[in-house]
Amino acid sequence: MPTIVHARYALCAGAPVDDLALCVDGDFIVDAGSLSELAARYPAAERIGGDEFALLPAFTNAHDHGRALGTLALGLPDNFLEVWLGHLGRLPSIPPYLAALYSGLQLLASGVTAVAHSHNPSSWPSLPSELPEAMRGYADAGIRVAMHPPIIDQNLLVYAERQRFLDLLPAETRDELGGRSDIDLSADEYFAALDELYSKYHDPLRHLAHVQASPAGGQWCSDALIIRACEWARRQQTRVQMHLLETPYQRRYAYKKWGLSFIRHLEDIGALGGWLTLAHVVWVEDEDIELLAERGVGIAHNISSNLRLRSGIAPIAKMAAAGVKVGIGLDGHSLDDDQDFLREMRLAWTIANQSGMAAADLSAEAVWRMGTSAAAEITFGAGAPLGLLEVGGLADLVLLDLAAITGKWAPADYPARDLLPAFLLRRAKREHLRHVMVGGQWVIRDSEHVTIDINDVEREIWARLGHEAGGQSSALDEYLRIFYRAWDADHRST
Numbered sequence: 082m083p084t085i086v087h088a089r090y091a092l093c094a095g096a097p098v099d100d101l102a103l104c105v106d107g108d109f110i111v112d113a114g115s116l117s118e119l120a121a122r123y124p125a126a127e128r129i130g131g132d133e134f135a136l137l138p139a140f141t142n143a144h145d146h147g148r149a150l151g152t153l154a155l156g157l158p159d160n161f162l163e164v165w166l167g168h169l170g171r172l173p174s175i176p177p178y179l180a181a182l183y184s185g186l187q188l189l190a191s192g193v194t195a196v197a198h199s200h201n202p203s204s205w206p207s208l209p210s211e212l213p214e215a216m217r218g219y220a221d222a223g224i225r226v227a228m229h230p231p232i233i234d235q236n237l238l239v240y241a242e243r244q245r246f247l248d249l250l251p252a253e254t255r256d257e258l259g260g261r262s263d264i265d266l267s268a269d270e271y272f273a274a275l276d277e278l279y280s281k282y283h284d285p286l287r288h289l290a291h292v293q294a295s296p297a298g299g300q301w302c303s304d305a306l307i308i309r310a311c312e313w314a315r316r317q318q319t320r321v322q323m324h325l326l327e328t329p330y331q332r333r334y335a336y337k338k339w340g341l342s343f344i345r346h347l348e349d350i351g352a353l354g355g356w357l358t359l360a361h362v363v364w365v366e367d368e369d370i371e372l373l374a375e376r377g378v379g380i381a382h383n384i385s386s387n388l389r390l391r392s393g394i395a396p397i398a399k400m401a402a403a404g405v406k407v408g409i410g411l412d413g414h415s416l417d418d419d420q421d422f423l424r425e426m427r428l429a430w431t432i433a434n435q436s437g438m439a440a441a442d443l444s445a446e447a448v449w450r451m452g453t454s455a456a457a458e459i460t461f462g463a464g465a466p467l468g469l470l471e472v473g474g475l476a477d478l479v480l481l482d483l484a485a486i487t488g489k490w491a492p493a494d495y496p497a498r499d500l501l502p503a504f505l506l507r508r509a510k511r512e513h514l515r516h517v518m519v520g521g522q523w524v525i526r527d528s529e530h531v532t533i534d535i536n537d538v539e540r541e542i543w544a545r546l547g548h549e550a551g552g553q554s555s556a557l558d559e560y561l562r563i564f565y566r567a568w569d570a571d572h573r574s575t
């Protein structure tokens with residue numbers, strides 16, 4: 082039976098529309114009009130919504146890691162990325178099925194119905210067996226996933242000048258390096274696992290799951306590996322997602338290695354194209370922004386993570402003004418450690434609008450697109466009908482409690498329609514989400530998960546973790562700081 086979803090206002094591609102009702106049948110939006118028109122056309126349809134709601138396309142989280150709990154909860158406080166990363170491998174591991182299930186359920190409660198999952202394996206050899214488990218976790222949660230199995234083949238310890246780093250270390254700290262595993266997964270093994278996962282799970286029709294290649298970061302991957310990943314993705318008509326230019330030291334690495342910016346180097350090896358999404362891109366050169374737009378490269382913007390790991394502020398207002406496709410991602414590292422996607426959009430908007438009258442503006446409408454249609458495009462490709470309220474689109478919808486956001490004493494005509502994009506972006510929080518639909522199925526009703534009790538899953542995760550959380554060595558931390566500090570002077574000179 083079809084369902085009619087309706088609200089006082091809707092946001093279509095960030096722009097407000099009055100009295101929009103959608104008819105949903107199966108996975109898709111099959112009709113749109115005013116409530117009275119649709120009620121006449123589909124008299125038997127169930128109706129959900131009302132004047133107290135705002136109707137939005139559901140959100141796509143364009144970059145995350147599906148760790149279930151934040152790294153702080155697992156015992157690791159925030160630090161510089163280069164220092165923080167050294168501790169990641171020592172965190173207590175949560176079984177990949179449970180981690181994906183809980184991550185998916187948390188995101189649905191945040192209005193996110195599609196996620197880019199950059200997998201952190203508990204060990205490289207176990208990657209191929211962990212991936213189907215993570216896929217199963219997201220499927221059971223009821224969320225769409227673009228799976229990014231990672232591969233790296235170089236620079237695990239530091240980005241370059243490995244010997245200089247080793248020379249800094251006292252002998253006992255050098256022994257500490259024995260705790261860091263080598264990369265014992267070859268490119269051939271990786272692409273074999275990727276092929277298998279792709280043939281089993283990649284779904285270009287209903288877009289429940291996509292399988293994509295992920296050379297995990299520019300400095301950790303050889304040119305040959307990046308090129309192979311791009312060729313694989315183009316052959317399979319899927320995508321590539323890669324971390325890039327997250328910190329000033331990654332920017333500096335490119336100049337040390339090639340005497341060029343990272344983006345220019347990726348252009349030289351033919352890696353830039355509409356198939357590619359780059360996560361972070363904080364330290365992009367102004368003159369490369371146009372090239373990113375020309376090549377159709379997507380950018381996953383992770384404002385909270387970039388602030389928490391002291392990486393910096395990405396110039397997304399400039400990127401948007403140049404026509405770069407930008408989507409928003411939580412990176413498992415939201416400001417309040419709670420995966421609140423609405424707050425992440427608010428923070429991205431607020432910080433993007435910098436001081437100085439000459440600075441580029443970023444409108445609320447543009448940020449709504451970065452959380453919906455643009456995020457879906459850079460995560461699932463332009464062919465996936467996600468993130469828009471239009472006939473033929475997948476029915477991934479969110480109803481926000483407009484009355485709760487507005488306040489009980491506000492007059493009935495408040496807020497004015499034109500104010501709505503800015504009003505909702507400034508005020509709406511996860512707690513204002515009432516109903517969330519994925520592909521025509523309600524997964525959240527009255528702010529509760531429909532099929533699974535998230536509390537049971539959380540309890541099981543904590544029970545499995547027990548007393549394991551925390552306790553990583555920090556023997557290398559100060560040497561990493563000393564090592565990269567020597568790059569700061571170079572950085573300022575380029």
Ligand SMILES: [Zn+2]
Nearest residue numbers: 199324360412
């Ligand atoms: Zn990441």
